[in-house]
Amino acid sequence: MVAIAYSVAFEGIQARLVEVQAAVSPGLPSFTIVGLPDKAVSEARERVRAAFGALSVAMPSRRVTVNLSPADLPKEGSHFDLPIALAILAALEVVPADELAQVVSLGELALDGRLVAVAGALPSAMAAAEDQRTLICPRDCGAEAAWVGAVPVIAPASLREVVDHLTGRSPLGQARAGQVARPRPAADMVDVKGQERAKRALEIAAAGRHHLLMVGPPGAGKSMLAARMPGLMPDLTPAEALETSMIHSLAGLLGDGGISRAAPFRDPHHTASMAAIVGGGRGARPGEISLAHNGILFLDELPEFSRPVLETLRQPIETGEVVVARANAHIRYPCRFLLIAAANPCRCGHLADPARACAKAPLCGSDYLGRLSGPLMDRFDLRIEVPAVGLDDLDMPATGEPSGAFAGRVAAARAVQAGRFDAHPGLRTNADAGGALLDEIAEPDAEGAGLIRRAADRLGLTARGYHRILRTARTIADLAGEARVRAPHLAEAIGYRLPFLAGG
Numbered sequence: 007m008v009a010i011a012y013s014v015a016f017e018g019i020q021a022r023l024v025e026v027q028a029a030v031s032p033g034l035p036s037f038t039i040v041g042l043p044d045k046a047v048s049e050a051r052e053r054v055r056a057a058f059g060a061l062s063v064a065m066p067s068r069r070v071t072v073n074l075s076p077a078d079l080p081k082e083g084s085h086f087d088l089p090i091a092l093a094i095l096a097a098l099e100v101v102p103a104d105e106l107a108q109v110v111s112l113g114e115l116a117l118d119g120r121l122v123a124v125a126g127a128l129p130s131a132m133a134a135a136e137d138q139r140t141l142i143c144p145r146d147c148g149a150e151a152a153w154v155g156a157v158p159v160i161a162p163a164s165l166r167e168v169v170d171h172l173t174g175r176s177p178l179g180q181a182r183a184g185q186v187a188r189p190r191p192a193a194d195m196v197d198v199k200g201q202e203r204a205k206r207a208l209e210i211a212a213a214g215r216h217h218l219l220m221v222g223p224p225g226a227g228k229s230m231l232a233a234r235m236p237g238l239m240p241d242l243t244p245a246e247a248l249e250t251s252m253i254h255s256l257a258g259l260l261g262d263g264g265i266s267r268a269a270p271f272r273d274p275h276h277t278a279s280m281a282a283i284v285g286g287g288r289g290a291r292p293g294e295i296s297l298a299h300n301g302i303l304f305l306d307e308l309p310e311f312s313r314p315v316l317e318t319l320r321q322p323i324e325t326g327e328v329v330v331a332r333a334n335a336h337i338r339y340p341c342r343f344l345l346i347a348a349a350n351p352c353r354c355g356h357l358a359d360p361a362r363a364c365a366k367a368p369l370c371g372s373d374y375l376g377r378l379s380g381p382l383m384d385r386f387d388l389r390i391e392v393p394a395v396g397l398d399d400l401d402m403p404a405t406g407e408p409s410g411a412f413a414g415r416v417a418a419a420r421a422v423q424a425g426r427f428d429a430h431p432g433l434r435t436n437a438d439a440g441g442a443l444l445d446e447i448a449e450p451d452a453e454g455a456g457l458i459r460r461a462a463d464r465l466g467l468t469a470r471g472y473h474r475i476l477r478t479a480r481t482i483a484d485l486a487g488e489a490r491v492r493a494p495h496l497a498e499a500i501g502y503r504l505p506f507l508a509g510g
Contacts, residue, residue, distance in 0.1 A: 009096030009103050012110045012139065013089035014130045015074075015081050016289075018330075018337040019252045021126065021133035023110070025075040026086065028093035033069035039090070041074030044082045053084075053115045054091045057165050060119035063100060070094060080335075082289045085124040088113035088142070091165060092172075101172045109160075110134040111142040111168075119165040127151040128248075128255035131159060142168060148181030150260050153248065155183070184264035186247075193234045196408040200395045204231050207388045207502060208346075209412050212238040213419040214436040214481030216474075217323065217345040217385060219308070221375070222392030224355040228348035231392070232273075232304045235346060237409030239269040239302065240417045246300045253292050253299055253339065270301030276310040283311075284318050285339055290330045295322055296339040308347040309377040316382055319345075323385050326438075342434075347386070349375065387437070387474045388502040419484040436480045444473060448480040453493040461500045475499045 008029045014021035037051045055065055072090050074081045089111045096103045112130055114122040123146035134141040135157035143151050148161025161181040162168045170176035195205060204220060208231060211218040220228045242250060251265045274283060274294045285293035295303060305311060322328045326342035351357040352371040354364045364370060383389070420435070426447060427433040439447060450458060462472055478499035479491045486495070 007097050007099070009093050009106065011089040011093035011096065011106050012137075013086055013112050014110060014126070014133050015079055016083075016126055016129065016256060017335060018290075018339050019129055019256060019292075021129040022079065023133055023137055024079070024081065024086075024089075025073075026089040026093045027073040027075060028090070028097045029071045029073075030066050030094070030097045031069045031071070035065075035067045035069070037065070037070045037072075039072045039074070041072075041077045042080045043074060043086070044080065046084045047074070047081050047086050050084070050087045050090050050115075053087050053117065054094065056117035057087075057091060057115040057119040060117070061166055061169065063095070063098070065094075066098060070097075083124065083126075084114035084122075085112035085126065085130075087115040088121065088165070088168070091115060092168065095169065101169055105172045109140045109142050109172075110137065113142070113144040113147075115165060121145065121162060121164055121168075123147050125258035126256050128153060128260070129252050131157050132252070142171075145181075149184035149264070150251075150255060152181045152183040153251070153265055186265060186267055193230075194237060194409045195234045195412055196406055198227060198231060198234065198406060201227055201231065201392060202406075204390060204392050205406065205412070207390050208235055208238060209416060210478065210481055210485065210502075211235075211344060211346065211388055212412070213416045213485055214387075214423070214477065215342075215344045215434075216387035216437055216478055216481065217347075218388040218390070219347045219349065219383075219386040220390055220392045221349050221351055223357075223394050224350060226392045226394050228392050229306055232302075232306070232346050232348060234409060235302055235304070236269060236271045238412045238416050240413070240420050241267040242269060242300055249340065250300045253296050257292055257297060259297070270298055271304065272298040272302070273304040273306065276305070276307045278311075278315070280312075280315050280318065283315050284322070284328055285330045285337075290332055290335075290337045292339045293328070295319065295328060295341040295343060298343040299340050301343060303343045303345050305345070305347045308349040309374055313377065313379075316377075317379065320382055320385065342438075345386075348392075349378075351375070384468055384470050384474075387478045390502060415485055418487075419481065422484045436477045436484070439477060439480075440473065444476060444480075448476040448491050450476075450479070450491045450496055451493065454479075454491060454496045457493050458496050458500070461496075465500075465503060471503070475503070478502065 011026040013024050013026055015024050092106055095101045096106045114124050116122055121144035123144045127143050127147035127150045131141050131151040131154040135154055140158045141151055142160045145161045145163045148159055152159045159181040160178050171178045207218055222228055247265050247267050254260050272294045281287035283294050322341045328339050328341050330337045352374045357371045423435050479495040482495040482498055483491050
């Protein structure tokens, strides 16, 4: 007899439906899994055997063959344990095959029959909803999968509970979605003394999703400022939260089944590999740029990252997605992030201080920042110097605004942009605008048009640099509550292009 269960295989954030076919036929006792299984799937044989023992069901003394269809699609992960076990139980007529055909299942089996949580419950629920089937997943994944809402989610704790549910002996209720988490940022902008220009740049960056580079000596507060950026960001929309959570679900980062409305903040170390930053490795998992989707990617000590990693960022910054190419597949992940980067002016960090600078100054500065290519530098809308803070400023009481004040202005500017791009699907912030639309929304007044032409000639701006100044000026005008981009807005935007770093 042949019985069929359904599960999923992951391609990026998409979950593809997989038929798990189990056949019990005469022959020497054996248990074979085919259909391009990886090591974790192949090892399911031993976990299923042990789980059947806990269920007081003996494996048949016949030939058991499990086929994962389509057979040319790679199958990875321990979540195939449960559908394999259910398909065999249906072939043995322990569970009804017609009931099993109505569900998509996933889950890892412990040796005692418990169901262990697996990654990817959220995209699996999306796939089940599209196919109009019920999802069965481990109890620890139920609150996460229930967020889809369009599909019944059953979250048992063990294989026995699954069997009792499918046979009608003890039906289970549907899982409930987890809590919406909005953690309060521990770091507040009010703690930062001085650095008013840097604070203003962070506000503009958050309001329009403009990439920002901060250059300054060690201890100037670059990392401290970046750590307070999450407190300036607005809540994710429901669509953005679900989209971001699907990526985090694949990476196993969703805790307690809760979906966060806070923008993600990722800060990988400069020793991170290409696969860790961009994505790839075993299973072509999402990298840091995708985990920062709809949020912030902070790269501290930017010149210390390897050159290939930095150059690979250029295309994702422009397109908002990354393609992880493999011999048998091309996997796409979204990665529309806000890039905040920090760098010392040179290797020793004291280029501007003659008393502390090394013997190679000032050439060491150009050599160090020269690791950043012109095309990469051209993608930073805001490039600022962060000077060292004097001891006198540190002794003074904090007088700056709290993060809530910045966040209020950022939210108001984002609301203006949401209305502006309501008729343009895929566009959310000023940083996304381009072409004729950018010319329309950021057309400067006569004085501003003359100013940006003179700046373009003097700075040798590329077309990309010219457009990025227009986008930044549009955001500055939004923060000021003005409908038209004027010369003061353009003057401030131009001022954020450091002359000694000008790549365009």
